Amino acid sequence: MSEPGRMHHDMGGRPAGPVDHGQHDHVLWEKRVDALLMLLSNNTRRIITVDELRRGIEELGAEAYSRLTYYERWVASVTHNLLEKGIIRADELGRKMAEIEARSPEARSRKEAG
Amino acid sequence: MTDHNHAPPRGPNGGLSHYQTMELAVSELLIEKGLFSEQKLQGEIAAMDARSPETGARVVALAWSDAAFKARLLDDGTAACESIGIDMGPTRLVVVESSAAIHNVIVCTLCSCYPRMLLGLPPDWYKTANYRSRVVREPRAVLREFGTELPDDVVVRVHDNTADMRYMVLPARPKGTESMDREALAKLVTRDSMIGVGLAMTP
Incomplete structure (x- = not known):
């Protein structure tokens, strides 16, 4: 779907089908990602700008761009930007993710069963 | 996608x-x-x-009923909204006025940028590839899908939002609303009329 000299996200003017009017309610997880970016991009912090968010989303590549949901793209980009700026480190992110997975209800029930 | x-x-x-x-x-x-x-x-x-199109509707109703505010809003949307106590965040607001002769529509072709401080989070369709792709090429056809049929002699202008600058449409004030107060006017202002895929409701 990409044309030469034009990236996948740059879709203005491309032929496409009817607009789907379906609407979903934002779940808490999506609201948390939205709030996270608002906190990082507001006038007092300016840690990540919306341009930087967008660049991070575009750099996911065409395949991930179409596979990931809207706020999955956001959190992937926010995380990438924070790593790039040295605000969080890859090792501490990996440790924290493992810690959160270990305390999830399914991990606890696995432990109890074992 | x-x-x-x-x-x-x-x-x-x-x-x-x-x-x-x-x-x-x-x-x-x-x-x-x-x-x-x-x-x-x-x-x-x-x-x-807490952010919803009601905030935008309040701004539109004020602009319809107060010429000085409308002039300020069209001149510097961010400052005009901040002057009535709306937090506009880091983005700049540009308000485009629709009339009987010109109809404005907004989109973000590259992403999903939207005047969220005035309208809340964008509807899902605003973020779809189909809306982003088509509204700049065939806006009348897209508007028709929203039930909005524009006369052929109306000029349609499509405005593409950016990360730092957000457009909002000031819809044309409907006929027959001359005696209405601000509160009643605000009820005629739909989200879609401030995006430009719809018109303000008639009383």
């Missing part, structure tokens, strides 16, 4: 998905580093929940 599947896939046994885990991990790390607190994050969620 579709945006149908919004809830991220759950992990095995309905646990957290990879990206949900990533969000929690990043938030917790930033809280530990003292960048903000969990309460601050919750406060930001509540503030976003």
Whole structure:
């Protein structure tokens, strides 16, 4: 779907089908990602700008761009930007993710069963 | 590309998905580093929940009924909204006025930029590839899908939002509203009329 000299996200003017009017309610997880970016991009912090968010989303590549949901793209980009700026480190992110997975209800029930 | 599947896939046994885990991990790390607190994050969620097209409708109704405010709004949208107590965040607002001769529509072809401080979060269709692709090429056809039929002699202008600058449409004031007060006027202003895929309702 990409044309030469034009990236996948740059879709203005491309032929496409009817607009789907379906609407979903934002779940808490999506609201948390939205709030996270608002906190990082507001006038007092300016840690990540919306341009930087967008660049991070575009750099996911065409395949991930179409596979990931809207706020999955956001959190992937926010995380990438924070790593790039040295605000969080890859090792501490990996440790924290493992810690959160270990305390999830399914991990606890696995432990109890074992 | 579709945006149908919004809830991220759950992990095995309905646990957290990879990206949900990533969000929690990043938030917790930033809280530990003292960048903000969990309460601050919750406060930001509540503030976003409180934003809705009613804020935009209030601005439109004021512009319809107060010529000086309308002039300020069209001159510097950010300053005009801030002057009536609306937090506009880091983005600049540009208000484009529709009339019987010119109809304005907004889009973000590259992403999903939207005047969220005035309208709340964008509707799902605004973020779809189909809206972003087509509205700049065939706006009349897209508007027709929203039930908005424009006469051929009306000029249609499509405005593409950017990360730093957001457009909002000041819809044309409907006929027969001359005696209405601001509160009654605001009820005629729909979200879609401020995006430009619709018109303000007639009383």
